[in-house]
Amino acid sequence: AKENGKNNFQFYSSTLAIKSSRKMELEMALRKAIQHNELVLYYQPQVNLHTNKIIGFEALLRWIHPTYGFISPEEFIPLAEETNLIFSIGEWVFTQACKQKKKWDALGTPPITMSVNISAKQFQCSELAQIFEKIITDLQLNPNTVELEITESIMQNIDRSIKILNELKKIGFLISIDDFGKGYSSLSYLKHLPIDTLKIDKSFVDDINDPVHKGSLVKAIIDMGQNMNFSVIAEGIEKLDQVHFLVKNNCKMGQGYFYSKPLPKEEVEKLLLRMNDT
Ligand code: C2E
Numbered sequence: 001a002k003e004n005g006k007n008n009f010q011f012y013s014s015t016l017a018i019k020s021s022r023k024m025e026l027e028m029a030l031r032k033a034i035q036h037n038e039l040v041l042y043y044q045p046q047v048n049l050h051t052n053k054i055i056g057f058e059a060l061l062r063w064i065h066p067t068y069g070f071i072s073p074e075e076f077i078p079l080a081e082e083t084n085l086i087f088s089i090g091e092w093v094f095t096q097a098c099k100q101k102k103k104w105d106a107l108g109t110p111p112i113t114m115s116v117n118i119s120a121k122q123f124q125c126s127e128l129a130q131i132f133e134k135i136i137t138d139l140q141l142n143p144n145t146v147e148l149e150i151t152e153s154i155m156q157n158i159d160r161s162i163k164i165l166n167e168l169k170k171i172g173f174l175i176s177i178d179d180f181g182k183g184y185s186s187l188s189y190l191k192h193l194p195i196d197t198l199k200i201d202k203s204f205v206d207d208i209n210d211p212v213h214k215g216s217l218v219k220a221i222i223d224m225g226q227n228m229n230f231s232v233i234a235e236g237i238e239k240l241d242q243v244h245f246l247v248k249n250n251c252k253m254g255q256g257y258f259y260s261k262p263l264p265k266e267e268v269e270k271l272l273l274r275m276n277d278t
């Protein structure tokens, strides 16, 4: 902290230098990552909390670098946003997830949705909806089984965002608000957006086990979602008592390590084929 004076500042600035050189290296490496096939998608199951059946998957990006090893999306997505690489990465993610969904549909499994994370920065591209429409049209994929996860941060550019969201909705995509409740933005914006789903942020799901909060905010979000006719899904479920609490309070969908970590596509395929057998 600052109060320790000069020494600490030196410590801080040298850390910063290390940080920024790592950042430059990362930026160069990220530029090559797509061409070198270093980016892969993992898929986390989303389940019906009553039946435990899989209802969908969330595509989550992984960067496996030959020398740096595993690099977390928490680290490289912000960098991709800063450097505008998010536009090509975002398009790659969307295309890849849609292709995968198409393949899984062909296995003859029960209907599942595919959720794709869309960065707020991608909404700065006015052709976003047209680009996504072309991709699903080329693949002959039904848009109403593809869910786009956006965060409240798109509201920083509200007029443009609403316009693009309406275009995406008109094509037929499902729209969900990710990390819901974490953005501290006004709730009144919900009325103006074409939203299908609220995704309760993990921090609130954690609160279910908090002796003081006891999941009071989770309850409030579920109630609000019901009143406004949104689907509600809880993320970051790790414990059975959280499942019990969610079911008791009428939350029908969830995802989290309790059910499964994000899986490589081969593992998902095995899961889906097993589902077919039962
Ligand atoms: P997110 O969209 O909120 O995704 C949920 C994160 O929580 C994922 O981390 C997931 O692996 C992790 N998670 C799921 N269940 C549990 C659980 O029970 N416990 C715990 N502790 N964690 C759980 P991941 O994959 O590291 O992704 C981190 C963030 O990076 C994502 O948060 C999302 O904001 C971003 N991200 C990931 N893939 C993409 C992408 O393709 N595009 C964009 N724009 N952002 C992405």
Ligand code: CA
Pocket (backbone or CB within 6 Å): 058, 117, 149, 178
């Ligand atoms: Ca997400």
Ligand code: CA
Pocket (backbone or CB within 6 Å): 178, 179, 199, 201, 202, 235
């Ligand atoms: Ca989330």
Ligand code: CA
Pocket (backbone or CB within 6 Å): 179
């Ligand atoms: Ca999150």
